[in-house]
Amino acid sequence: FATEDALEIGRLPVDCAGWLDGNLEYMLSGGIAVSALLPKLAGRGDVLLVWGRDDGIVPPAENAPKLMQILPQAKLAYVDD
Numbered sequence: 001f002a003t004e005d006a007l008e009i010g011r012l013p014v015d016c017a018g019w020l021d022g023n024l025e026y027m028l029s030g031g032i033a034v035s036a037l038l039p040k041l042a043g044r045g046d047v048l049l050v051w052g053r054d055d056g057i058v059p060p061a062e063n064a065p066k067l068m069q070i071l072p073q074a075k076l077a078y079v080d081d
Helices: 004-015 019-029 034-041 060-070
Strands: 048-052 075-079
Touching (some): 004 019
C-alpha cells in the first residue's frame, strides 16, 4: 500500500528526542480539527484541493463532495500516481 520510501520517511519522527511525549500530548489535545478551519477558506477564491485519486486513507469518492460543499469555489485536482 505504501512505498518503502514513504514508510521510511514516516518513521523518521519516531527517532527524534521527545517524540513519544510530544505525540501523546498531541493526541490527548484532540489534534487539529481541520473541518473547523475549512469555513475560513470559504470566502477565498484561490483554493486548490489536490487529492490522490486512489487515496485509501481519505477516499476522494466519499470525502471530495463534502469538501466541495463547504468550499464550492475550490478547484479539485486529482493525482493519479
